[in-house]
Amino acid sequence: MHIESFSFEVPIAQADKINIYLVVDKDSGNTAIDAGFCSPHHIKEVLELRPRRILLTHHHIDHVGAAFSGIESYLHPLEEPFLKLYISDLFADIYKAWTERFGIPKHFIHQFMEMFSELRGFGERIGGKMNLKYVGDLQEISGMLCIHTPGHSPGHCCYYLPEEKVLFSGDLILSETTTHVGFYPGYEANPLASHLQSLKKVLGLEVDVAYPAHENVIKNPERRIEQLLNHYESRINEVLELTESEGNLVDIASRIRWNGKSFEKLNQWDKLLALSETLACLKYLEGKGYVRSVLNDVNDVVRFERVR
Numbered sequence: 310m311h312i313e314s315f316s317f318e319v320p321i322a323q324a325d326k327i328n329i330y331l332v333v334d335k336d337s338g339n340t341a342i343d344a345g346f347c348s349p350h351h352i353k354e355v356l357e358l359r360p361r362r363i364l365l366t367h368h369h370i371d372h373v374g375a376a377f378s379g380i381e382s383y384l385h386p387l388e389e390p391f392l393k394l395y396i397s398d399l400f401a402d403i404y405k406a407w408t409e410r411f412g413i414p415k416h417f418i419h420q421f422m423e424m425f426s427e428l429r430g431f432g433e434r435i436g437g438k439m440n441l442k443y444v445g446d447l448q449e450i451s452g453m454l455c456i457h458t459p460g461h462s463p464g465h466c467c468y469y470l471p472e473e474k475v476l477f478s479g480d481l482i483l484s485e486t487t488t489h490v491g492f493y494p495g496y497e498a499n500p501l502a503s504h505l506q507s508l509k510k511v512l513g514l515e516v517d518v519a520y521p522a523h524e525n526v527i528k529n530p531e532r533r534i535e536q537l538l539n540h541y542e543s544r545i546n547e548v549l550e551l552t553e554s555e556g557n558l559v560d561i562a563s564r565i566r567w568n569g570k571s572f573e574k575l576n577q578w579d580k581l582l583a584l585s586e587t588l589a590c591l592k593y594l595e596g597k598g599y600v601r602s603v604l605n606d607v608n609d610v611v612r613f614e615r616v617r
């Protein structure tokens with residue numbers, strides 16, 4: 310058994326390169342980890358690797374492409390409803406309602422909505438033929454153990470090779486940046502609490518090398534996870550301090566330093582991600598009983614205040 314790595318450019322401005330890994334095994338056949346972007350070009354590239362099966366880490370558009378070719382693909386059941394994103398208006402509607410609820414100005418989601426219409430184009434061209442099989446926590450597929458690691462998305466999974474001490478970490482652990490952990494409209498959970506739990510869960514495994522879906526191979530995953538946990542701890546504390554003076558989501562996100570940048574300096578796309586991440590922090594603090602959300606009767610917009 311050996312591992313081959315491939316890296317593809319993603320044809321949308323907002324996304325980073327995507328890494329596909331191929332676990333080559335003479336007995337059980339090749340297994341691809343993730344399936345590239347939902348474009349005919351990526352699907353062709355991935356199929357040329359001749360995978361017998363694909364293990365999908367999660368439903369995002371740059372991860373599931375070749376799964377639309379009809380090849381046997383494994384995905385956590387919580388991810389399946391999100392695949393509709395590529396063929397329906399449903400999610401755009403949910404996002405619109407979400408921005409109204411939290412007082413997010415319409416122009417913030419303009420770019421996002423444009424991406425939705427592009428995605429629908431991809432979905433139509435591909436045709437949506439899938440041979441999807443469900444995978445769950447600790448299930449083994451051709452020697453690889455599925456580790457359910459929700460947070461980045463509800464059914465995000467890593468895949469673990471215990472003997473090789475190798476983890477395919479999807480978008481859970483990236484080498485340079487922190488993955489997006491935001492609030493999912495239509496998914497009423499606490500994604501940041503789940504993400505922190507997932508990082509700790511992986512910390513409990515013996516892993517020498519992590520292969521992430523973006524950026525570079527991680528040679529010391531334990532150290533990287535500690536860095537990420539520290540990052541979230543300080544972000545959570547920062548948001549808690551900012552709730553000292555009451556505000557809505559946009560007010561609070563505007564007071565955070567985003568990688569040393571002010572909120573105003575971010576592009577439209579990053580502003581939306583920043584708002585979503587701030588909401589995940591607020592939801593986390595609400596879950597801990599430090600913050601509460603209050604609906605303003607006048608404009609129907611949710612505000613946040615510190616619990617005394």
Ligand SMILES: [Zn+2]
Nearest residue numbers: 367369461480
């Ligand atoms: Zn993702």
Ligand SMILES: [Zn+2]
Nearest residue numbers: 369371480522
């Ligand atoms: Zn990704």
